[in-house]
Amino acid sequence: MTVQQLETTVAPRHVAIIMDGNGRWAQGRGLPRLAGHHAGTGNIKRIVREAIALGIPYLTIYAFSTENWKRPSWEVRGLMRIMAEYLDRELRELHAEGVRLHLLGTLDGVDSALAKKIQNAITLTANNTALTLSVAFNYGGRADIVNAVREIVAKGINPEDISDEMIAGHLYTSGIPDPDLIVRTSGEQRLSNFLIWQAAYSEYYMTPLLWPDFGPDQFREAVSNFGNRERRYGGRIGEGEMVK
Ligand code: IPE
Ligand code: IPE
Ligand code: MG
Numbered sequence: 001m002t003v004q005q006l007e008t009t010v011a012p013r014h015v016a017i018i019m020d021g022n023g024r025w026a027q028g029r030g031l032p033r034l035a036g037h038h039a040g041t042g043n044i045k046r047i048v049r050e051a052i053a054l055g056i057p058y059l060t061i062y063a064f065s066t067e068n069w070k071r072p073s074w075e076v077r078g079l080m081r082i083m084a085e086y087l088d089r090e091l092r093e094l095h096a097e098g099v100r101l102h103l104l105g106t107l108d109g110v111d112s113a114l115a116k117k118i119q120n121a122i123t124l125t126a127n128n129t130a131l132t133l134s135v136a137f138n139y140g141g142r143a144d145i146v147n148a149v150r151e152i153v154a155k156g157i158n159p160e161d162i163s164d165e166m167i168a169g170h171l172y173t174s175g176i177p178d179p180d181l182i183v184r185t186s187g188e189q190r191l192s193n194f195l196i197w198q199a200a201y202s203e204y205y206m207t208p209l210l211w212p213d214f215g216p217d218q219f220r221e222a223v224s225n226f227g228n229r230e231r232r233y234g235g236r237i238g239e240g241e242m243v244k
Pocket of ligand 2: 018019020021062063064065068188190192
């Protein structure tokens with residue numbers, strides 16, 4: 001195990017958000033659930049801008065889980081349509097702002113027109129450097145690990161050569177630092193199969209606000225709250241040094 005540096009009052013390098021509560025937001029307004037998903041996707045831009053303004057290089061958003069396929073087909077279809085419309089509407093601006101899009105998950109089972117839009121967006125933004133926006137779409141933490149194990153086994157790697165780093169290098173997040181801070185809106189206190197490997201030492205910030213109501217000020221508040229956390233990684237604070 002490598003020794004990690006203690007961080008006390010630092011900005012997170014990677015913030016990951018479980019964007020939850022769109023349905024309840026709509027219900028509270030007497031609107032259909034899809035109106036909530038529409039409002040939720042509309043909120044992404046504000047948070048991306050705030051992350052760039054705060055100098056956070058990696059932002060990850062949980063958009064659709066492997067379990068979300070269990071929802072009624074009208075809702076799944078609606079979510080896919082909203083995702084496609086979102087790319088049509090917002091991609092140009094995201095690109096202009098220097099956002100590099102990255103997919104966590106697979107496009108297996110995703111409608112081919114939408115899959116093509118997503119692939120095009122990734123290719124278009126591949127060289128951008130302001131912020132890496134990873135979109136967990138058709139993503140599950142367990143599926144992520146299963147996929148990594150399959151790749152490792154397919155390469156015929158010796159069991160004794162398997163390490164933390166090797167597994168991490170086969171996850172969808174390969175090359176992206178582990179999330180420092182995981183934010184979940186809507187008051188739920190669970191991971192729901194999000195980044196279960198990567199979140200081993202993440203800090204958590206749960207807020208009762210519903211995702212469409214979680215704006216830049218609230219994001220800033222979450223980041224500032226993170227700055228006061230003391231991360232120990234199982235060690236303890238020494239005299240300016242991490243004790244193993
Ligand atoms: C989050 O909002 C978006 C997705 C899971 C796709 P929900 O649809 O889960 O909203 P609630 O939790 O029902 O309010
Ligand atoms: C998690 O939210 C998935 C996304 C935000 C995309 P859910 O609403 O699906 O999670 P559960 O069902 O409440 O655990
Ligand atoms: Mg939910």
